[in-house]
Amino acid sequence: MIYSNLSGGLGNQLFQYVFSQSLSKIRGDKVVYITDSYNYYERNIEIFKIFNIEKAILIDKNKSRYKFVTLNFIVRSALIRLNNIFNFFPFIFTDEFKKIDQICTYQDDVYLHGYWQDLEFINIYDPDVINSLVVNKNIADRNKYNADEVSRNSSVGVHIRRGDFFSNKNINSYAVCDEKYYVEAINILITQQSTIYVFSDDINFVKNNFSLLMKFNVKFINISSVDDFYVMSMCSNLIISNSSYSWWAARLGPNSNKKIICPKNWSLDKNISNISLDGWIKI
Structure with a gap:
C-alpha cells in the first residue's frame, strides 16, 4: 500500500497524485490519499473536482497498518522532520529523499510526504497516468467559449502568480517573475x-x-481556480510563472505544437530544482 499525503493547491496536488500513481505502477501497489492537512490550512482538495479520476481517500485511518498514519497532520509533520534526521520510521519517504530506486523497491507499505517537484520524480511518470487526467465534462462545457478563444493560434496565455510568493516569508525564494520577464x-x-x-x-x-x-491587447480570465486551470491548459501558447499550477496547465494542454515560455530559474533559492521540461523556452 502507498499512503500519499495530499496538501497544497491544485498544482501541488497534481504532482503528488501523478507521482504516487506512477509509483504504484512500478511497485504494484494501491494508493490511498490522506487529506487531513486541509483541516489546518485554507486550501481545498480540487484535483477530484476537475478530473475524472478515482477518489481513493483514506477515510478510516485506523485501518492503516501503521499507527503513525492515525496521528493528526500536525503531529505527523513534526515527526517527519525528526525522522529526516534520525530515520525512526524507514517506511516514511519525503521529497528531500532523492533516491527514487529505494522508494520503488522498499519491501513494505510506504508513506509519501512532500510535493515531489524534481525531475528525478517527474522522470518516472507513467503516460497512462497522465492520460487519465481527463477534465470533467461539466467544467469543459461551461468554459467552452473561453477555451475556444484561447486555443486560437494567435492567442497567448499568461499566468502571473502573486499571493504568497510575494509574502515576507517567500519573497526571497519565489519572487522570480517580474513584469520584465x-x-x-x-x-x-x-x-x-x-x-x-x-x-x-x-x-x-x-x-x-x-x-x-x-x-498589449489584454483580456483577463478570472472565474475560479479549477475553471481558470482548464482554460489555461487550452491556450495555444503559454507563458507560465514558477508555479506548479501553470506548470501543469502547460503539461496537460492538448495542443502539442504550442510554445511554452518559462523562467530559466524556478527559484531564487539555488537549492530548489528547476523543473522546466525539454522543449520549453527558458528566459
Missing part, C-alpha cells in the same frame, strides 16, 4: 493578431502595476 516573453510570441489572456490570483495588482503589459 512577462514583457520579454510576450514579445517572443506576439503577432499583430494576438490577444493576451492573463490569469492571475491578483488581477487588480496586475492592472495597477504592470503598465507595460497593459499596452
Whole structure:
C-alpha cells in the first residue's frame, strides 16, 4: 500500500497524485490519499473536482497498518522532520529523499510526504497516468467559449502568480517573475493578431502595476481556480510563472505544437530544482 499525503493547491496536488500513481505502477501497489492537512490550512482538495479520476481517500485511518498514519497532520509533520534526521520510521519517504530506486523497491507499505517537484520524480511518470487526467465534462462545457478563444493560434496565455510568493516569508525564494520577464516573453510570441489572456490570483495588482503589459491587447480570465486551470491548459501558447499550477496547465494542454515560455530559474533559492521540461523556452 502507498499512503500519499495530499496538501497544497491544485498544482501541488497534481504532482503528488501523478507521482504516487506512477509509483504504484512500478511497485504494484494501491494508493490511498490522506487529506487531513486541509483541516489546518485554507486550501481545498480540487484535483477530484476537475478530473475524472478515482477518489481513493483514506477515510478510516485506523485501518492503516501503521499507527503513525492515525496521528493528526500536525503531529505527523513534526515527526517527519525528526525522522529526516534520525530515520525512526524507514517506511516514511519525503521529497528531500532523492533516491527514487529505494522508494520503488522498499519491501513494505510506504508513506509519501512532500510535493515531489524534481525531475528525478517527474522522470518516472507513467503516460497512462497522465492520460487519465481527463477534465470533467461539466467544467469543459461551461468554459467552452473561453477555451475556444484561447486555443486560437494567435492567442497567448499568461499566468502571473502573486499571493504568497510575494509574502515576507517567500519573497526571497519565489519572487522570480517580474513584469520584465512577462514583457520579454510576450514579445517572443506576439503577432499583430494576438490577444493576451492573463490569469492571475491578483488581477487588480496586475492592472495597477504592470503598465507595460497593459499596452498589449489584454483580456483577463478570472472565474475560479479549477475553471481558470482548464482554460489555461487550452491556450495555444503559454507563458507560465514558477508555479506548479501553470506548470501543469502547460503539461496537460492538448495542443502539442504550442510554445511554452518559462523562467530559466524556478527559484531564487539555488537549492530548489528547476523543473522546466525539454522543449520549453527558458528566459
